[in-house]
Amino acid sequence: MIRTSLRYHRPATPEESTAILVEYAGDVVVLGGGTMILPMMHRAEVEAGHIVDLRGLGLATVTEEGRYVRIGAMVTYGDLLDSDVVAREAPLLRRMAGAITGGNQLRNLATAGGAACYGNPSSDVPAVLVALGATMCLHGPAGERRVPAAEFFVDAFRTAVGGGEFLMWMEVPRLVVEVGYHKLKLCEGSGPIVTAAVVRDGGRTIATVGAASVTPLRFDLTSCVDSGVDTVDELIRDGVVNPWTDVLADGRYRRDVAGAVVRRAVADLREG
Ligand SMILES: Cc1cc2nc3c(=O)[nH]c(=O)nc-3n(C[C@H](O)[C@H](O)[C@H](O)COP(=O)(O)OP(=O)(O)OC[C@H]3O[C@@H](n4cnc5c(N)ncnc54)[C@H](O)[C@@H]3O)c2cc1C
DSSP, X not given: OOOSOOEEEOOSSHHHHXXXXXXXXXXXXXXXXXXXXXXXXHTTSSOOSEEEEGGGGOOOOEEEETTEEEEETTXXXXXXXXXXXXXXXXXXXXXXXXXXXXXXXXXXXXXXXHHHHHTOSSOSXXXXXXXXXXXXXXXETTEEEEEEHHHHEEETTEESOOTTOEEEEEEEEOOOOEEEEEEEESSTTSOEEEEEEXXXXXXXXXXXXXXXXXXXXXXXXXXXXXXXXOOHHHHHHHHOOSBOOOSSOOHHHHHHHHHHHXXXXXXXXXXX
16 A cells, blocks of 8 residues: 555656656656556555556557657557558568566556656566667757667666657567577566576677666677677677676676677577
């Protein structure tokens, strides 16, 4: 039960949303699907007098916009799985959504945008957005601001979302590329210990590793994959310089297993 008094806002425009976020700064939270923020408020880990529900802004759509697929901040994992556009133009997003644990209840509520804004290193979402070269489109007091996903994830639980800002949508380039995905979990229902998204495009093979470090890490695998010399483990191990520790796994373990997770993602890419 949320024991503090709480005022619910359901703005109809981005400007109205930002005005509320500015007016109640420090005492307001944004509500996506609520799967993370509401339990935290129940446990009094987050206390706020105001909550801004983004459902009135029409952000639950997936659309094709020129060279991009635009994913609204309120698009759930279930929506990603159901979308023909995502299946055709951004299959890595579909792979990621299919790998999220928590069952249908979670998939029908939780949004990829909410996971991105929460900034938990132990998530499937950040590394996939970075791997795809996504752009995060924010709305704030100065209007729209676009931030590359690679710069959006600043630290553990810290993103580029500033005061009065919220995520409107994510733009993912429409790429005809080969992709592979793999994640290591503690058990069927656990969050990820290490994730790897591998993208091959124009002769280059790039792996983006998630959950091993506070923010996603990118590795150019082109030479080691093409030469057939298995130096992947060494490359990844040396690159995980600031490994992430939480209740799921110790940082040293994450660094040790990251190479194997990447190799499996490469195998997944090769299998098509
Ligand atoms: C049972 C269970 C299983 C899970 N399994 C996985 C898994 O396998 N892999 C994985 O990666 N994650 C997993 N998760 C985490 C899940 O991905 C997140 O809970 C979910 O995606 C968060 O999205 P939400 O829309 O519910 O966010 P909310 O709970 O609504 O919000 C999360 C945070 O982001 C902020 N926020 C939300 N939307 C916006 C916005 N548009 N702009 C600015 N700030 C915003 C909120 O203020 C809050 O701080 C699991 C969670 C549960 C409960």
